[in-house]
Amino acid sequence: MQLTSTVLILFLLVFKIRAVTKRSIDLIETHNLISDTRLPHDIAPTSYKLVLSPYPFNGTFSGQVIIGLVWQEETNKIVLHAHESLTVFHDSTTVKLINGDGNESVEYFEDDNSNETPAITQVIKVISTEKTKSFYTITLEKPVKNKSRGFIEIFFTGILVDNRSEGMFRISYVDNDGLDNWIIGTNFRPNRARMAFPCFDEPAYKVPFNISVAHHKSTNAISNMPPLAMDEHDDPGWMWTHFSITPPMSTFSVGVVVGSLKRIIYNISKTDDLVFLTPSPLDVSLGVWGTIQYLPEIEKSLEKIATSLRALQEFWSLPYPLPKLDCVALPYYHSSRPSDSWGLIMFKENELTAKGSWQITHELVYQWLGNWASPYWWTDAHINNALARYVTTYITLKITDHNETFHNWPMTMLYSIYYEFSKRYPHGKATAIKQDSGSAKTELVFRMLNYTLGEHTVIHGLQRFMSERQYSTFFGDDTWASITDQARFDKTLDDTISATDIAASWILKDRLPVVDVERNYGDGSANITQKVYLRERPHDVPDQEKFLWWIPIVMVNQSNLDFTKFTPVKWMKREREVRIENVAKSDEFIIVNPEEIGPFPVNYDCKNWNMLARFLLTNDGRKKIPVNTRAKLLHDAWNLAYAGDLSFGTALNMTLFLQHEREHLAWYPIFTMIDHIGRHIDSSEVHAKFQTYVRLLLTPLYEELGNEPVDGESEGTTQLRESVKVFLCQAGYKPCIKEAQEAFHKWMKAESPDEGNPVQNRYICPVFKWGTKQEWEFGLQRVINFPAERKQNERTYLLKTLAGCPADPWKVEKILNVTIMENNGNFTDNDIYLIFSMLTGSSNGYTTLFNFLNTYWDTIKTRFETKPQLWNALINSATSVFKTQEGLDMVSKLYVEKQGDFGTADFVIEKSLKNIKEETKWSDENLPVIELWLDKYLKDNNVTVDAS
Numbered sequence: 049m050q051l052t053s054t055v056l057i058l059f060l061l062v063f064k065i066r067a068v069t070k071r072s073i074d075l076i077e078t079h080n081l082i083s084d085t086r087l088p089h090d091i092a093p094t095s096y097k098l099v100l101s102p103y104p105f106n107g108t109f110s111g112q113v114i115i116g117l118v119w120q121e122e123t124n125k126i127v128l129h130a131h132e133s134l135t136v137f138h139d140s141t142t143v144k145l146i147n148g149d150g151n152e153s154v155e156y157f158e159d160d161n162s163n164e165t166p167a168i169t170q171v172i173k174v175i176s177t178e179k180t181k182s183f184y185t186i187t188l189e190k191p192v193k194n195k196s197r198g199f200i201e202i203f204f205t206g207i208l209v210d211n212r213s214e215g216m217f218r219i220s221y222v223d224n225d226g227l228d229n230w231i232i233g234t235n236f237r238p239n240r241a242r243m244a245f246p247c248f249d250e251p252a253y254k255v256p257f258n259i260s261v262a263h264h265k266s267t268n269a270i271s272n273m274p275p276l277a278m279d280e281h282d283d284p285g286w287m288w289t290h291f292s293i294t295p296p297m298s299t300f301s302v303g304v305v306v307g308s309l310k311r312i313i314y315n316i317s318k319t320d321d322l323v324f325l326t327p328s329p330l331d332v333s334l335g336v337w338g339t340i341q342y343l344p345e346i347e348k349s350l351e352k353i354a355t356s357l358r359a360l361q362e363f364w365s366l367p368y369p370l371p372k373l374d375c376v377a378l379p380y381y382h383s384s385r386p387s388d389s390w391g392l393i394m395f396k397e398n399e400l401t402a403k404g405s406w407q408i409t410h411e412l413v414y415q416w417l418g419n420w421a422s423p424y425w426w427t428d429a430h431i432n433n434a435l436a437r438y439v440t441t442y443i444t445l446k447i448t449d450h451n452e453t454f455h456n457w458p459m460t461m462l463y464s465i466y467y468e469f470s471k472r473y474p475h476g477k478a479t480a481i482k483q484d485s486g487s488a489k490t491e492l493v494f495r496m497l498n499y500t501l502g503e504h505t506v507i508h509g510l511q512r513f514m515s516e517r518q519y520s521t522f523f524g525d526d527t528w529a530s531i532t533d534q535a536r537f538d539k540t541l542d543d544t545i546s547a548t549d550i551a552a553s554w555i556l557k558d559r560l561p562v563v564d565v566e567r568n569y570g571d572g573s574a575n576i577t578q579k580v581y582l583r584e585r586p587h588d589v590p591d592q593e594k595f596l597w598w599i600p601i602v603m604v605n606q607s608n609l610d611f612t613k614f615t616p617v618k619w620m621k622r623e624r625e626v627r628i629e630n631v632a633k634s635d636e637f638i639i640v641n642p643e644e645i646g647p648f649p650v651n652y653d654c655k656n657w658n659m660l661a662r663f664l665l666t667n668d669g670r671k672k673i674p675v676n677t678r679a680k681l682l683h684d685a686w687n688l689a690y691a692g693d694l695s696f697g698t699a700l701n702m703t704l705f706l707q708h709e710r711e712h713l714a715w716y717p718i719f720t721m722i723d724h725i726g727r728h729i730d731s732s733e734v735h736a737k738f739q740t741y742v743r744l745l746l747t748p749l750y751e752e753l754g755n756e757p758v759d760g761e762s763e764g765t766t767q768l769r770e771s772v773k774v775f776l777c778q779a780g781y782k783p784c785i786k787e788a789q790e791a792f793h794k795w796m797k798a799e800s801p802d803e804g805n806p807v808q809n810r811y812i813c814p815v816f817k818w819g820t821k822q823e824w825e826f827g828l829q830r831v832i833n834f835p836a837e838r839k840q841n842e843r844t845y846l847l848k849t850l851a852g853c854p855a856d857p858w859k860v861e862k863i864l865n866v867t868i869m870e871n872n873g874n875f876t877d878n879d880i881y882l883i884f885s886m887l888t889g890s891s892n893g894y895t896t897l898f899n900f901l902n903t904y905w906d907t908i909k910t911r912f913e914t915k916p917q918l919w920n921a922l923i924n925s926a927t928s929v930f931k932t933q934e935g936l937d938m939v940s941k942l943y944v945e946k947q948g949d950f951g952t953a954d955f956v957i958e959k960s961l962k963n964i965k966e967e968t969k970w971s972d973e974n975l976p977v978i979e980l981w982l983d984k985y986l987k988d989n990n991v992t993v994d995a996s
């Protein structure tokens with residue numbers, strides 16, 4: 049164990065734990081990021097003196113911690129965290145009390161021999177540990193009175209984590225001289241500081257840290273604060289670096305890096321170059337660190353970091369609080385997120401050099417939100433993440449070119465939460481998805497408030513929030529409360545409305561509303577109603593009438609197409625229905641919720657939809673409606689039709705303007721439509737007509753874009769071309785299939801085709817779908833021969849496309865024969881499982897699977913006797929996705945014939961029958977409408993349908 053030289057350090061601090069019984073609105077839905085048992089809270093830390101000696105060569109570390117304490121209740125127990133991987137030397141643990149008057153200022157000291165701070169050693173009765181909770185409990189012989197002060201000293205050793213970047217970890221890499229070398233790093237989020245030192249590992253305990261690190265003289269040690277002093281070490285070749293004392297911070301904010309790293313410091317005099325922001329001084333020593341090899345690469349990121357940091361200072365209206373900020377590029381850093389301790393952020397090397405500045409800004413945001421103002425408990429971190437993302441987006445939009453693809457924000461995220469929250473069972477059982485979509489929704493609530501209350505109110509509200517909570521903690525509710533205060537002050541919300549109520553109505557439920565606009569053309573008014581948005585059928589969600597939201601009704605009409613003012617004409621205050629007078633003249637349309645200001649779709653009466661469709665068809669008209677609103681109208685229309693809430697005739701009318709549309713953002717919704725609707729109707733006659741329509745829409749666009757990217761085109765255009773190609777190919781566009789086959793033939797001619805696959809992934813599906821028997825069988829052979837040493841995900845991709853793409857039954861039969869009937873040893877249960885799930889993607893797939901099951905029932909049943917999960921998966925894939933009466937008849941017949949023979953899959957087939965009935969109803973209602981519309985369109989345009 050190493051002891052630091054005994055420098056007496058004295059400082060005063062005011063320490064307060066906020067009284068806490070408050071609940072955050074987002075707590076209730078148990079967005080539990082971490083289940084952690086709380087410490088008893090009868091004793092609080094006041095400071096840490098932390099001494100760490102990592103030994104990368106043998107993978108261990110030793111350390112000493114002295115924690116200042118204040119008793120908040122009388123107790124003889126001290127409970128803190130120590131991870132089970134730490135070895136604590138119980139015998140050297142000491143607890144001492146200081147004489148004092150018990151006021152709030154606490155002296156921190158470490159030299160217990162000092163005259164100024166006479167300390168009384170307490171007798172320890174017993175020390176116990178509790179592995180599952182990571183608790184380290186010291187029971188004293190005598191209880192200690194409330195308001196007493198003292199400290200505890202603990203010596204320990206631990207293991208440096210390999211292969212994972214968490215706790216205190218080590219990374220091995222080959223340096224410039226070709227030698228093996230080590231780097232030490234830390235990643236303590238969210239509750240892993242306890243892996244490196246015993247501590248009160250809860251975010252609400254924010255106190256100063258005095259950190260010292262032992263390291264070899266050939267290395268640098270970096271921590272949260274700048275180095276204060278260097279010192280001799282007992283071991284030759286080693287030294288101590290003592291760091292300045294930090295401001296109060298949570299244990300997860302602690303960070304340490306040791307390694308042979310070099311630094312480049314930002315030249316502050318460059319500040320004046322900034323053109324897009326009012327220059328705000330950067331009073332901080334800003335540096336990037338990396339290995340010598342990588343340093344030149346990351347130099348460029350300094351400018352980006354400086355720009356983001358300045359923008360953030362301006363956003364929060366609070367200068368970055370620490371004297372320095374170090375961003376370290378670590379080779380082989382393993383965690384999915386950078387390790388953002390305060391004043392010290394560890395990135396993967398390529399994250400620091402990545403295009404754009406979103407990632408860097410996102411990490412910098414946490415220097416304020418998280419490190420400076422910290423969530424009180426993990427559940428409050430949920431809102432922290434959503435707010436951090438919103439702020440990151442705000443800053444990114446401010447500081448980057450407006451032609452980055454990033455500007456899909458927030459559409460990509462928005463569409464995916466529309467799909468998720470309108471399912472019968474949102475998220476299924478996946479809590480990770482639940483957290484993601486919950487966080488995305490909260491981010492969109494910030495965006496909604498930004499538009500409806502105004503940017504000024506939201507930013508000033510957030511500034512208010514931050515300035516009141518620096519060096520302190522917050523609850524989820526606090527952000528909304530600050531925005532409410534600011535909104536009252538700015539008079540953007542009246543006294544009956546609070547941002548907290550608004551936000552709560554959106555955050556607390558895993559649902560979104562849909563707003564229905566029914567215009568009364570006679571008197572110029574509109575009846576507006578809200579209900580739960582359900583897209584997947586059946587819409588049998590219980591208690592639907594209880595769901596109500598605070599919804600801003602923002603409206604533009606045809607004679608006043610102003611897309612810059614977003615003040616709501618009315619808030620629906622958790623009201624089912626409101627009526628708005630004088631919305632527009634009877635021959636003019638209205639648009640509600642333009643620019644997707646609130647995360648909800650809007651339905652209108654047919655007349656309003658058709659006025660919109662006609663307006664969008666005119667060149668002048670289209671240009672008057674911003675692209676995100678055009679996309680919204682299209683996206684809402686087809687999704688509402690898909691949900692059964694709007695006629696497909698009207699929805700298809702809304703796609704017509706795409707013939708003239710060239711902006712990629714407006715096209716984006718149509719690709720999901722082609723996919724979702726296409727799958728839904730692919731067993732019927734209508735499908736060929738639908739594909740013909742798709743080709744008619746996409747071909748002119750494709751011809752205009754050309755086959756290859758043009759120099760200097762935007763990323764959006766490139767993306768659009770890629771999507772157009774994929775969907776044209778799927779719809780059987782001949783030039784595309786030819787191109788795919790040509791690419792594929794290179795592989796077929798290769799001398800040793802199993803060594804690698806030279807064909808781009810996008811070509812593979814079209815070849816397996818439309819291509820020859822020979823081509824498809826070549827693919828199958830590649831899977832069978834796939835060498836074990838090649839990347840297995842390439843094999844998986846091939847297998848998925850072999851099963852999922854084909855448009856003719858014999859290919860599917862063949863793969864089923866090989867994998868199931870022949871019991872071919874090259875295919876695992878997982879492969880078979882994958883094949884089953886791929887076959888649900890097209891009617892050819894699941895119909896062939898059904899017929900196969902029907903024909904070979906007995907053989908297959910015996911084969912899967914001992915594998916009920918595979919059997920259930922088979923019955924599910926073979927029966928659940930039919931969508932027509934014909935399918936219903938087939939499955940019902942099987943159900944009757946084999947009654948009692950389904951075994952474990954009994955409930956599966958019953959569920960299937962229920963689903964098919966629902967889908968059949970949909971098909972009966974919608975297919976004739978779709979067909980009628982397509983027939984008329986194709987006839988009006990003199991097009992004949994051809995199957996490929």
Ligand SMILES: *[C@@H]1O[C@H](CO)[C@@H](O)[C@H](O)[C@H]1NC(C)=O
Nearest residue numbers: 049103105106107108109110
């Ligand atoms: C690791 O090396 C350090 C420093 O040389 C030494 O003190 C420690 O005992 C070693 N630990 C193990 C487990 O060998």
Ligand SMILES: *[C@@H]1O[C@H](CO)[C@@H](O)[C@H](O)[C@H]1NC(C)=O
Nearest residue numbers: 441442445495498499502503
């Ligand atoms: C906030 O709202 C304003 C309009 O009030 C808009 O210009 C700005 O882009 C919005 N910012 C974000 C990040 O949504």
Ligand SMILES: *[C@@H]1O[C@H](CO)[C@@H](O)[C@H](O)[C@H]1NC(C)=O
Nearest residue numbers: 566567568574575576626627
């Ligand atoms: C609109 O609401 C009013 C009452 O608020 C009702 O009388 C009227 O029938 C409604 N109109 C439509 C078209 O639903």
Ligand SMILES: *[C@@H]1O[C@H](CO)[C@@H](O)[C@H](O)[C@H]1NC(C)=O
Nearest residue numbers: 654658662695696697698701
């Ligand atoms: C589609 O648009 C045409 C032309 O405006 C119109 O006649 C027709 O009624 C619309 N169809 C539906 C179902 O709204």
Ligand SMILES: *[C@@H]1O[C@H](CO)[C@@H](O)[C@H](O)[C@H]1NC(C)=O
Nearest residue numbers: 449450451452760761762763
């Ligand atoms: C963005 O637009 C600017 C000018 O409009 C242009 O100079 C720049 O090259 C564009 N960037 C990209 C990535 O397209």
